[in-house]
Structure formats: structure tokens, C-alpha cells
Amino acid sequence: MNSPPSLYRRAAFRWLLSLVAVSAFTLLSGCDRLPGFLNPGGPIAHAQREHLGFVILMVMIVVLPVLVLTPWLVWRYRYSGQASYRPRWSFSKLIDVLIWGVPVIVVGVLSVVLWQKTIALDPYKPIESDKTPLEVQVIGFDWKWLFIYPDQGVATLGRLILPTDRPVSFTLTSATVMQTFFIPALGSQIDVMNRMVTRLHLIAEREGDFMGRNIQYNGEGFYKQQFTTQTVSQNRFDTYIDQIRTQGHTLDQGAYALLKAQNTWKDVANALSDDPPPPAPMVAFSQVPDGLFHAIARHQPVDWAGLAESSDAASNTSERAIQERNTQ
Missing domain, CATH: 2.60.40.420 (Cupredoxins -  blue copper proteins)
Structure with missing residues (x-):
């Protein structure tokens, strides 16, 4: 039988999940009314919006596991009582590689893409066109x-x-x-x-x-x-x-x-x-x-x-x- 605190936590989690889903749907459905480069009026702003989206996706590789695993770890090791006590456990090669390897790869990819976009979107660079500027x-x-x-x-x-x-x-x-x-x-x-x-x-x-x-x-x-x-x-x-x-x-x-x-x-x-x-x-x-x-x-x-x-x-x-x- 579920205790009242457990029911409250589940209800709060469902409410938070619904709020995130509704906010995301509202944001996406109103793209035509977004300000600035989120609703671009030219190719430069359009490229900047795409670059922002790419950066967010790359950062989510590191951020999403933290956002997902933190509540799960709190629930498992604090409230569920199902975790085993292993005081002599000290090292996991796989976890160590993930902790250090994934951020290094993300930073490397972001650095290369940022370098390329900086050159491509140089404000001093003339825009190619058959019309006189x-x-x-x-x-x-x-x-x-x-x-x-x-x-x-x-x-x-x-x-x-x-x-x-x-x-x-x-x-x-x-x-x-x-x-x-x-x-x-x-x-x-x-x-x-x-x-x-x-x-x-x-x-x-x-x-x-x-x-x-x-x-x-x-x-x-x-x-x-x-x-x-x-x-x-x-x-x-x-x-x-x-x-x-x-x-x-x-x-x-x-x-x-x-x-x-x-x-x-x-x-x-x-x-x-x-x-x-x-x-x-x-x-x-x-x-x-x-x-x-x-x-x-x-x-x-x-x-x-x-x-x-x-x-x-x-x-x-x-x-x-x-x-x-x-x-x-």
C-alpha cells in the first residue's frame, strides 16, 4: 500500500511532467511570434538559430542524464529502501570513462562547430549576391x-x-x-x-x-x-x-x-x-x-x-x- 508521501511525490512528478509538455507545445506552436533570431528575418539569424539548436542538443547529452538520474537516485537510495549497501565498492572503469569521455567529446565537437560558424558568420564577410549591396x-x-x-x-x-x-x-x-x-x-x-x-x-x-x-x-x-x-x-x-x-x-x-x-x-x-x-x-x-x-x-x-x-x-x-x- 502506498504511503501518503509517496502519493504526493508521484502526483507532483506527474504535474511537473505535464507542465513541461504543455510549455514545450506552446513554445513550438507559437514559433511565428517568437522574438529576435528565434523568428529569423534573414539567413544570418536563421543560421544562428540552427547553431543554437545544435548547441542545446549537444549539451543535453550531458545535462539530460543528470536531470533524469538525480531524481531516480534520490528515490532509489533514499526512499525505496531497495539499494544494497556496498561500503568496499570504489571504482568502475565504465562509469569513469563515461564521466570523463562524454564531456570531452561534447566539448571537442562544440569547439570545431563553433570555429566553423565563427568563420562562416563573420560580420565583416560580404554576403554573396548578384545584387549590388x-x-x-x-x-x-x-x-x-x-x-x-x-x-x-x-x-x-x-x-x-x-x-x-x-x-x-x-x-x-x-x-x-x-x-x-x-x-x-x-x-x-x-x-x-x-x-x-x-x-x-x-x-x-x-x-x-x-x-x-x-x-x-x-x-x-x-x-x-x-x-x-x-x-x-x-x-x-x-x-x-x-x-x-x-x-x-x-x-x-x-x-x-x-x-x-x-x-x-x-x-x-x-x-x-x-x-x-x-x-x-x-x-x-x-x-x-x-x-x-x-x-x-x-x-x-x-x-x-x-x-x-x-x-x-x-x-x-x-x-x-x-x-x-x-x-x-
Whole structure:
């Protein structure tokens, strides 16, 4: 006849097993709603998710026996009373080989795979494609990111707009302290440092809005340094660029002073607007000084004098591009 403590232990075990099964089913059934690289928006994040799954499976080779055998050992040697007392037993060659051999093999396999993945997912490694990469210059401020599109002559704050199925080549620097640029759904994070330039290559394979942020603690407002990465079709991307060229602000000395201050991109949006604005998706700049990124990276003066001269050329280029697209 089972004693009450034994019945309680069995009921608790069944409840715990049911909870694990329900949690696993819920997690697997909601894969489309998982955040970050667990719901990848590009091949880099997809490869990282596969690598995480492989690491978990390899670690389970060591962890699962511990999780399974520990309750069994407790039950057998503490509660069942069926274990034999052998005080002179001291060594088992098989157990010794398993205890040391299995972890050595697991660590060896993980080391080789990690080395291979580190090379394959090197953030400096360009992504092979038949399309020309989109150049994006990223500057980290307190507590916001400025995204410059040098070939298009525009910049955005608070929202990074990227075309799908086209490689993106990021060049990154910091105007203040060390930061970490990370878009979990697209993959690799990269450190961004003052007076240094780092590189990152990503590609989006589906349209959507993905959260990006700074994950390097560097002050009281670091958690506010977030942005939205919007991946769209190439045609829609071109439309966005045309809208920015016609509706964006000028990144002059006044706007740059706002960027240098410790505030968020929403604070910059409020300061640049004459009327109390509705919640804006981003701040757009239609005119950006030539060489702004390299001037900040090298701590050189910004050529504000050439901004007025380049604005007329930029507007003419924008009008010409719109006319050419409308005639196609």
C-alpha cells in the first residue's frame, strides 16, 4: 500500500511532467511570434538559430542524464529502501570513462562547430549576391542611431529602412562612447566605438518590422536607444527615398547639435517640428553634409559650408530620379 508521501511525490512528478509538455507545445506552436533570431528575418539569424539548436542538443547529452538520474537516485537510495549497501565498492572503469569521455567529446565537437560558424558568420564577410549591396553608414549618438544612405544622399533617425533580398553593407562608428549595434531578427551584433570604424553585412529575406537596439550598457539612457528596422520591397524602398528627399529636414549645425545632446530620436523629432507633432515613425533628413560619417569617425571638422551647395544638386538629382522612374 502506498504511503501518503509517496502519493504526493508521484502526483507532483506527474504535474511537473505535464507542465513541461504543455510549455514545450506552446513554445513550438507559437514559433511565428517568437522574438529576435528565434523568428529569423534573414539567413544570418536563421543560421544562428540552427547553431543554437545544435548547441542545446549537444549539451543535453550531458545535462539530460543528470536531470533524469538525480531524481531516480534520490528515490532509489533514499526512499525505496531497495539499494544494497556496498561500503568496499570504489571504482568502475565504465562509469569513469563515461564521466570523463562524454564531456570531452561534447566539448571537442562544440569547439570545431563553433570555429566553423565563427568563420562562416563573420560580420565583416560580404554576403554573396548578384545584387549590388546597399551602403548604410551608422553613427551612434546618446541615445539614438543615425542612418546615412550615402548613395542616396539622405539619412534617417529612429527607423532603418532596408530593401529585401539585397545585401546591406554597414559601416559603423560612434560619436560618443562604446555601443553595440544589434538587430536580433537579422543577425550578428557588432561593437561600435569612438574614433574607430567597424563593418557588418546583413540581408533581409522577408518584409516586416524588426526591433534594433544598443545592448551595451553605456549610461542611464542606453535602454532607450532603440529603433525599428523596416524591410520592404525595392520599389517601396525607392519610394521612401523619394519621400525623404522631398519632405525631410536639413541636417545642419542646429540639427547636429540636437543629435549630439543626450536625448532620444523622439526628442529630436519634437525639437525639429514647429507644431506639436503626432507620433512620428522616424526623423528624416533630405540633406546631409558630405563626408559627415568620416568626419565624425576621424574627429575632423564637418563641412557645413558645402551643405548649401550640395542641397541644390541633391534636389535636382531627386527630381530627375522621380521623372525617370515615372517614365519607365
